[in-house]
Amino acid sequence: MTYVADGIVCEAPAGRVVGAEAYRAFLGPFAQMLTGADLIAGFGDDQTAVLVYDPHTVLVEHAPTDECFTVSDGKIVHSWLIFDRTPFAAARQKAT
Amino acid sequence: MTYVADGIVCEAPAGRVVGAEAYRAFLGPFAQMLTGADLIAGFGDDQTAVLVYDPHTVLVEHAPTDECFTVSDGKIVHSWLIFDRTPFAAARQKAT
Numbered sequence: 001m002t003y004v005a006d007g008i009v010c011e012a013p014a015g016r017v018v019g020a021e022a023y024r025a026f027l028g029p030f031a032q033m034l035t036g037a038d039l040i041a042g043f044g045d046d047q048t049a050v051l052v053y054d055p056h057t058v059l060v061e062h063a064p065t066d067e068c069f070t071v072s073d074g075k076i077v078h079s080w081l082i083f084d085r086t087p088f089a090a091a092r093q094k095a096t
Numbered sequence: 097m098t099y100v101a102d103g104i105v106c107e108a109p110a111g112r113v114v115g116a117e118a119y120r121a122f123l124g125p126f127a128q129m130l131t132g133a134d135l136i137a138g139f140g141d142d143q144t145a146v147l148v149y150d151p152h153t154v155l156v157e158h159a160p161t162d163e164c165f166t167v168s169d170g171k172i173v174h175s176w177l178i179f180d181r182t183p184f185a186a187a188r189q190k191a192t
Contacts, residue, residue, distance in 0.1 A: 011160065013180040040176055041146050041164050043139030050137050050146050052164045052176060064107065064178045066162030068137050068148045080136055080148060082160045084109040086181045 005075035012081045033057045040064070047071055059091040101171035108177045129153045136160070143167055155187040 001024060010017040010026070017026045040052040049069045054062055063083055070078035097120060106113040106122070113122045136148040145165045150158055159179055166174035 013182065041144050043141075043144075043146055045139075048137050048139075050139055050148060050162075052146060052162060052178070064176055066146075066148060066164075066178050068162075080160055082148070082162050082178050082180065084179065084181050086109065086185070089182070 003071075003074070003076055005072070005077045008076055008079065010079040010081055013083065013085050030057075033059055044069075059095075060087045063087065099167075099170070099172055101168070101173045104172055104175065106175040106177055109179065109181050126153075129155055155191075156183045159183065 001020060004020050004023060006020050008018070008020055008023050010023055012026065017023050035056045035058060037053050037055040040054055041050070042052070043050045047070060049071065051067045051069075052064070054064050057063060065083040066080070067082075068080040069076045097116060100116050100119060102116050104114075104116055104119050106119055108122065113119050131152045131154060133149050133151040136150055137146070138148070139146045143166060145167065147163045147165075148160070150160050153159060162176070162178040164176040164178075165172045
């Protein structure tokens with residue numbers, strides 16, 4: 001969380017997540033179910049970083065994801081988080 | 097379609113789309129419901145191009161999308177297409 005600004009705004013599939021604590025609470029459960037990831041592409045300049053990767057989780061084996069970060073004063077102030085929630089919803093439904 | 101290789105492989109949320117004709121048939125309906133788009137970020141090198149944008153469609157107003165293209169001999173041979181299908185499914189269900 002060293003590089004996350006206190007006032008980070010993350011545009012996530014289910015809606016906007018605002019603030020470092022909310023962001024940590026939002027990403028925590030995902031991090032816990034992560035079993036690995038393959039990097040697809042990474043690019044960036046002084047202000048923007050784009051990461052495309054294929055995370056593997058206990059729920060969904062392939063969950064291609066894009067994160068597009070805006071950096072200001074060395075901290076991430078904004079993030080677009082893009083992935084398809086559909087297979088996660090299906091896996092959760094199957095598990096219940 | 098000038099820049100699409102005959103043998104393009106597109107990893108789409110619902111599964112793999114193989115071949116230029118299948119790719120055209122797959123993207124056509126999306127293109128038809130597009131009303132606009134805002135570019136979020138674009139990066140690339142000799143082999144890879146990443147495009148992050150926020151398309152606006154008649155079904156869903158904001159549908160953040162990532163496309164990560166692999167280019168060979170001037171043509172797109174592979175594409176990762178990443179977006180959340182959830183709001184489209186919800187809008188379709190609502191419309192029926």
